[in-house]
Amino acid sequence: MSTIKTSTNTKFENFIETKENEDLFEKTKRLNNILKSNVLTGNEALGMISLSKLSSMVKIKEKDGFCHDVIMLGTNSYLNIANHPRVITTAKKALEKYGLGMGAVSNYAGICDLHKTLEAKIANFYNCEDSIVFPSGYGTNIGVITALCNKNDIIINDSANHASIMDGCRLSGAQIKIYPHNNMKYLERILDNIPDNISGRLIITDGVFSMDGDIAHLDKICSLAQKYKCRVMVDDAHGIGIVGKTGRGSAQYHNVQEKIDLNVAMLSKAPGGIGGFCATKREIIQYLRLYARTYFFSTALNAPTVGGLIEVFNLLEMDMAGRQELLLKTKYLKEKLLHAGFNIGNSQSAIIPVMIYDEEKLFKLYKELRYEGIYVNVVTYPAVRRKECRLRLCVMKDLAYCELDRAAQIIIKKGIEYGIIKKSP
Numbered sequence: 001m002s003t004i005k006t007s008t009n010t011k012f013e014n015f016i017e018t019k020e021n022e023d024l025f026e027k028t029k030r031l032n033n034i035l036k037s038n039v040l041t042g043n044e045a046l047g048m049i050s051l052s053k054l055s056s057m058v059k060i061k062e063k064d065g066f067c068h069d070v071i072m073l074g075t076n077s078y079l080n081i082a083n084h085p086r087v088i089t090t091a092k093k094a095l096e097k098y099g100l101g102m103g104a105v106s107n108y109a110g111i112c113d114l115h116k117t118l119e120a121k122i123a124n125f126y127n128c129e130d131s132i133v134f135p136s137g138y139g140t141n142i143g144v145i146t147a148l149c150n151k152n153d154i155i156i157n158d159s160a161n162h163a164s165i166m167d168g169c170r171l172s173g174a175q176i177k178i179y180p181h182n183n184m185k186y187l188e189r190i191l192d193n194i195p196d197n198i199s200g201r202l203i204i205t206d207g208v209f210s211m212d213g214d215i216a217h218l219d220k221i222c223s224l225a226q227k228y229k230c231r232v233m234v235d236d237a238h239g240i241g242i243v244g245k246t247g248r249g250s251a252q253y254h255n256v257q258e259k260i261d262l263n264v265a266m267l268s269k270a271p272g273g274i275g276g277f278c279a280t281k282r283e284i285i286q287y288l289r290l291y292a293r294t295y296f297f298s299t300a301l302n303a304p305t306v307g308g309l310i311e312v313f314n315l316l317e318m319d320m321a322g323r324q325e326l327l328l329k330t331k332y333l334k335e336k337l338l339h340a341g342f343n344i345g346n347s348q349s350a351i352i353p354v355m356i357y358d359e360e361k362l363f364k365l366y367k368e369l370r371y372e373g374i375y376v377n378v379v380t381y382p383a384v385r386r387k388e389c390r391l392r393l394c395v396m397k398d399l400a401y402c403e404l405d406r407a408a409q410i411i412i413k414k415g416i417e418y419g420i421i422k423k424s425p
């Protein structure tokens with residue numbers, strides 16, 4: 001086991017506030033000193049520098065200059081569609097025709113015919129009247145929520161919703177209620193207690209939860225929404241292209257596609273690009289184009305990305321992006337980890353949480369895995385509660401079965417070493 005020290009006074013929260021008599025920037029110095037010391041905080045190892053394009057094996061450069069190959073279990077580009085030859089070809093064509101950047105926000109000179117084609121394709125994918133594409137996924141949630149909700153409204157959130165949803169809710173000024181993750185009884189209790197005079201009501205949930213990989217109970221949420229006269233917004237960042245009978249996402253998985261009022265998802269995960277969108281009724285999209293500030297005041301996506309994404313949706317539409325292969329490989333890895341005795345939650349997607357429950361062990365384990373050539377994500381506060389800290393594995397379609405075997409073998413070996421699982425008799 002590693003001998004590197006950990007410490008309890010190095011927590012994320014300790015560096016948020018300016019302390020009494022401190023200069024505004026003093027907290028940045030305090031953090032720098034901790035990160036430079038040999039104390040593991042979990043933050044110093046965050047991120048990596050890639051030296052090769054995304055594939056099952058990626059060459060990376062560590063902060064100390066050490067370069068090595070890792071098996072990639074840390075990307076949200078589950079289908080590696082960003083490197084699909086057809087996607088590269090269309091992105092290149094768009095680059096040659098329109099250049100690198102658009103140079104303006106969408107409502108001024110920022111869009112070309114490709115943006116309109118992409119929005120039509122997305123609308124068609126969700127069987128909606130129209131869609132709006134934002135230049136960032138984070139900004140999509142902020143823009144949609146703050147445009148539609150204000151102090152007269154109430155928003156009801158799952159506690160595991162993504163930070164961008166929570167931030168959008170706070171910025172909107174609406175009253176915010178939170179129910180424990182996927183707890184439908186608690187949700188109903190909240191809905192039942194909403195005063196009659198609050199008529200602007202929105203339930204927001206991730207479709208696939210980004211840190212757990214499970215799917216929201218959209219069937220139940222939609223029937224409660226109908227009973228209590230609420231609108232429903234789903235952020236299906238990790239469901240699009242992956243779950244549902246033909247990869248249309250969590251609403252398709254629960255067969256409630258026509259009951260979702262606001263279909264939000266990101267173009268940055270399985271679609272392999274960047275940005276986000278909302279698909280819904282034409283008049284709502286028209287409203288968002290004027291009132292969503294992260295759309296109105298932010299430069300439009302560049303043409304190569306949009307061109308590439310059009311081809312991505314051609315592949316997703318026909319369900320030809322390798323979703324089935326991804327699901328088989330995910331099942332394969334999950335079974336190995338489960339059989340070894342890890343708690344991997346209730347994942348129904350390509351995200352596999354491997355619960356560690358102990359930050360000190362997590363940070364050491366994570367670092368050792370990485371130096372053994374397995375790249376996974378380390379997750380603790382503020383992404384999840386500290387006592388629910390975990391490794392987060394994302395399966396990618398391009399991983400070979402022998403790479404999955406090797407990753408599982410090393411994770412199991414380390415899990416036994418750290419006492420997270422027992423050695424099988």
Ligand SMILES: Cc1ncc(COP(=O)(O)O)c(C=O)c1O
Pocket residue numbers: 136137138139141162164206210235237238266267268274275276
């Ligand atoms: C559920 C969810 N929503 C929104 C976002 C933000 O998307 P982006 O990274 O494209 O800004 C993420 C990204 O991690 C996410 O997981």
